[in-house]
Amino acid sequence: MTMPRPMTQRRPITEPRPMPVLTTRDELAAARDALAARGARVAVVMTMGALHDGHAALLRAARELADAVIATIFVNPLQFGPTEDRDRYPRTLAADVAVCQRAAVEAVFAPAQAVVYPEPPQVTVGAGPLGNVLEGASRPGHFDGVLTVVAKLLHLTRPDVAVFGEKDAQQLVLIRRMVRDLDFGVDVVGVPTVREPDGLALSSRNRYLAPAERATALALSRALRAGATAAAAGPTQVRRAAHAVLDAEPGLRLDYLALVDPATLAEVEDNHAGPALLAVAGRVGATRLIDNVTMRISEQVSGQLFGQPSHSSAGAGGRHVLKEP
Numbered sequence: 001m002t003m004p005r006p007m008t009q010r011r012p013i014t015e016p017r018p019m020p021v022l023t024t025r026d027e028l029a030a031a032r033d034a035l036a037a038r039g040a041r042v043a044v045v046m047t048m049g050a051l052h053d054g055h056a057a058l059l060r061a062a063r064e065l066a067d068a069v070i071a072t073i074f075v076n077p078l079q080f081g082p083t084e085d086r087d088r089y090p091r092t093l094a095a096d097v098a099v100c101q102r103a104a105v106e107a108v109f110a111p112a113q114a115v116v117y118p119e120p121p122q123v124t125v126g127a128g129p130l131g132n133v134l135e136g137a138s139r140p141g142h143f144d145g146v147l148t149v150v151a152k153l154l155h156l157t158r159p160d161v162a163v164f165g166e167k168d169a170q171q172l173v174l175i176r177r178m179v180r181d182l183d184f185g186v187d188v189v190g191v192p193t194v195r196e197p198d199g200l201a202l203s204s205r206n207r208y209l210a211p212a213e214r215a216t217a218l219a220l221s222r223a224l225r226a227g228a229t230a231a232a233a234g235p236t237q238v239r240r241a242a243h244a245v246l247d248a249e250p251g252l253r254l255d256y257l258a259l260v261d262p263a264t265l266a267e268v269e270d271n272h273a274g275p276a277l278l279a280v281a282g283r284v285g286a287t288r289l290i291d292n293v294t295m296r297i298s299e300q301v302s303g304q305l306f307g308q309p310s311h312s313s314a315g316a317g318g319r320h321v322l323k324e325p
Contacts, residue, residue: 019101021108024115025156031107032070032158040067042106044159046150049073049110050090050204051099054165054194059103061191062163068106070157074116078124078145090204109157116152124148127174133265134279135170135290138255146171147178154184162186167193167201169277169292173265193291195221201291208287216251217284223257224293227278231295235259236270238278238297246280255281255288262294273298 022028035042043066045058051073062069073096080086093110100108124144127136131143154162162179164172176188194202199221200214209217227242238259246254259268262277279292 019097019105019107021097021110023109023111025111028070028107028109028111028156035068035106036158038067041161042066042157042159043069043161043163044072044153044157045069045163046072046074046153047096048075048089048204049096050092050207051096052194052202052204052206054167054202056099056103057194058163058165058191059100059105061189062161063104065161065163065189066159069103070159071100071105071108072153072157073108073110074149074153076116076145076149077113078117078121078148079142080145081139081142084139085205088208090207109153116149121148125151125178130170130174130177130265133170134256134258134260135281138281143171143174147174150175151178151182151184154179154186159186161189163189163191165193166190167203167291169262169279169294170265173263199225201289203289205287205289209284213251213284213287216249217287217289219245219249219252220280220282220289220291223280224278224291227259228293228295231276231297234270235268235272235276235297238276238295242278242280246282251284253283255283268297 020027020031022031032042043062045055045062047055047058059069059071073093075086075089075091077086097108097110125147127143127147130136131147136143150162162175164175166172172188172190178184179186179188196202198218200206200218201221206214206217223242223245226245227238230237230241239257242257246252246257257280258278260266260277260279261268262275265277268276274297275294276297277292277294279290281288281290283289
């Protein structure tokens, strides 16, 4: 006769710990204090929401660099000009929280404007000469607003490392400079741009594009690829190759195409040899898009689109490489 097997007690199924969405300074301070008590190394990823796979890549990179990741979601009014798309900028908080949850983010800080700016700020961060070229020339005051909110969020989140995308190359240069000049004591890491299979750089504003406009927008990455391919022939050929692609696209209104020093953002001379950043901005319909690639002039360019993350402290630069998609 077979004896019945004794019943064993089932181990309870443990649900994943809910990820808090913090909306006040006190909530954030309490969460940050708890992380400090654990001795956790903390990374921050700052966003304006409307998260996509590019943001997910930032969150994953941050998770590799730290024990805990705080993501911030805040549409910063200071960085929008009076005629820009702040009111139209997509707000998708529930979907954004889900992206963060999947990336094992410790907490999301999603404050209202009155929390970040209890009163209109009278003292802000000035971007200086680096903020007056390229994007700064097209969007006066933009980087003053960016650096002001980044400085505030660094103070509030108290991270060990801050992770930003390399698609906003000028922004990354300026943040690194601010962190170095003002002694913030945080490592700044750049993560390569994430692209669609056809080369279009991921952006929250891509959702504005109609199908025909999206096809037009591909001229930006094609121009960068053409410029990078010509790097062995020098700066003049880089500019010429990129312009040829852009000029052939009538639906694109070019704002700027610039070949600059990656650290100083100054236009490189025709006899320049060494690192360079090729940056482009333009409008497709009502949507303004930016993109960039770094290269080494007078050396053969090859490899994968936008290489590996530049896991470096403030002041270091990454290398991007383009190839055919």
